[in-house]
Amino acid sequence: MRSRYAAYALQKIDYLVATTVPAQQPHLNTAAMQQWAQQTQWAGLEIVQYLPKVGKIHAQVEFKAFYQTTAGRQAHHELSTFVLISQHWYFLDPTLGQYPSMKQPCLCGSGKKFKQCCAPFLI
Ligand SMILES: [Zn+2]
Numbered sequence: 001m002r003s004r005y006a007a008y009a010l011q012k013i014d015y016l017v018a019t020t021v022p023a024q025q026p027h028l029n030t031a032a033m034q035q036w037a038q039q040t041q042w043a044g045l046e047i048v049q050y051l052p053k054v055g056k057i058h059a060q061v062e063f064k065a066f067y068q069t070t071a072g073r074q075a076h077h078e079l080s081t082f083v084l085i086s087q088h089w090y091f092l093d094p095t096l097g098q099y100p101s102m103k104q105p106c107l108c109g110s111g112k113k114f115k116q117c118c119a120p121f122l123i
Contacts, residue, residue, distance in 0.1 A: 001061040001080065004091065005045045008065075011037040020091045021083060021118075023107040027096045041068040048077075057084040057110060058092075058121060081121040083108045094122050 007015040013034050017025050048062040059082045064075040082089040085108055092108070099114065099122060100107055106117035 001047070001063065001082070002045065005042075005063075005065055008037050008040070009042040013037065019089075020093055021085070021108055022090070023109070024093050024096055024098075027098050028093070042066070043068045043073055054081070054121075057108075058082065058118070059084075059089065060121075081118075083110075083118060083121075085109060092118055092121055099123065 004016060004019055007013075007019075011034065013030050016033060017028055017030060020028060043066040045066070046064045048064060051060040051062075054060050060079055061082070062077075062079045064077050066073055066075050068074075081092040081094070083092050084090075090108070099119070102113065102115035102119060104114055106112050106114045106119075108118050110117050
């Protein structure tokens with residue numbers, strides 16, 4: 001999570017893509033991510049809370065990412081979900097909208113049905 005914040009600040013879009021759930025990577029709008037990273041003047045990160053076990057393979061981080069605008073310091077407040085795939089944590093992006101149906105295998109590759117795995121964190 002901190003490393004993803006740093007990647008935004010350093011405009012390392014490849015890292016942001018690589019740390020998103022692999023099945024979601026093709027749907028990311030890297031041009032928009034690049035533009036956002038470039039145009040934003042980052043001004044700090046505050047971890048509000050870390051929830052290491054919201055499920056067997058899910059964890060959540062609530063954070064505020066601060067950035068500077070002409071109107072002053074603003075905060076982007078977010079609750080991010082991460083899923084454990086092959087011993088690595090991947091960001092589960094809730095903004096992409098392209099999901100399997102509830103009874104299909106989950107997009108994270110856990111082998112469980114989508115409904116019983118990542119769906120509650122996405123829909
Ligand atoms: Zn899943």
